[in-house]
Amino acid sequence: MTLYVYETMIVEQEGMLEIGIPDFDITFRHIGSKHEALVEAAKRLAGAVRECLIQGKDVPHATSGLKGRRGRKVVKLAIEAECPMAEFFTVEDVMEILGVTQPRVSHLMRDGKLVAVKEGRRNLITRASLLAYLHTPRTPGRPRKAERSRLVYRAASLVGSTS
Numbered sequence: 001m002t003l004y005v006y007e008t009m010i011v012e013q014e015g016m017l018e019i020g021i022p023d024f025d026i027t028f029r030h031i032g033s034k035h036e037a038l039v040e041a042a043k044r045l046a047g048a049v050r051e052c053l054i055q056g057k058d059v060p061h062a063t064s065g066l067k068g069r070r071g072r073k074v075v076k077l078a079i080e081a082e083c084p085m086a087e088f089f090t091v092e093d094v095m096e097i098l099g100v101t102q103p104r105v106s107h108l109m110r111d112g113k114l115v116a117v118k119e120g121r122r123n124l125i126t127r128a129s130l131l132a133y134l135h136t137p138r139t140p141g142r143p144r145k146a147e148r149s150r151l152v153y154r155a156a157s158l159v160g161s162t163s
Helices: 034-055 091-098 102-110 127-134 145-161
Strands: 002-013 016-021 026-030 072-081 088-090 116-119 122-126
Touching: 002 034, 016 034, 026 034, 034 072, 088 091, 088 127, 091 102, 091 122, 091 127, 102 122, 122 127
Parallel strands: none
Antiparallel strands: 002 016, 002 072, 016 026, 088 122, 116 122
């Protein structure tokens, strides 16, 4: 686990708190106590850091030196986060789960049916995209030749009947 520390601004305005984490462009308003607002800010910060890690993006470096002025307080938030590898499957795992070949997994990634993150030379498929793919209904194989010709004949007759 890595520790991330970011400065957070709290501004009190008309009975509500405006919270900002400038390094992530996170701003929101909260009605309630400062403690509740900071807990919500920590959750949002943890989500933003985790999203960067999952997508393989660089986590923004923390800037410091924000000044508290009239009505504005600066608080440091510290969170621990790591890239959740349990959220990913290797191509080999997906091949085994789906019972398909490596080129088929590559086609599914290319078509956007499976979302993958590049880690070095490996592709890691997200658990969410694999579950979504597994829950989509599909029919096996291509339609039979006789069924295709019947569908083509029916389509031609429908098109011909409208004129």
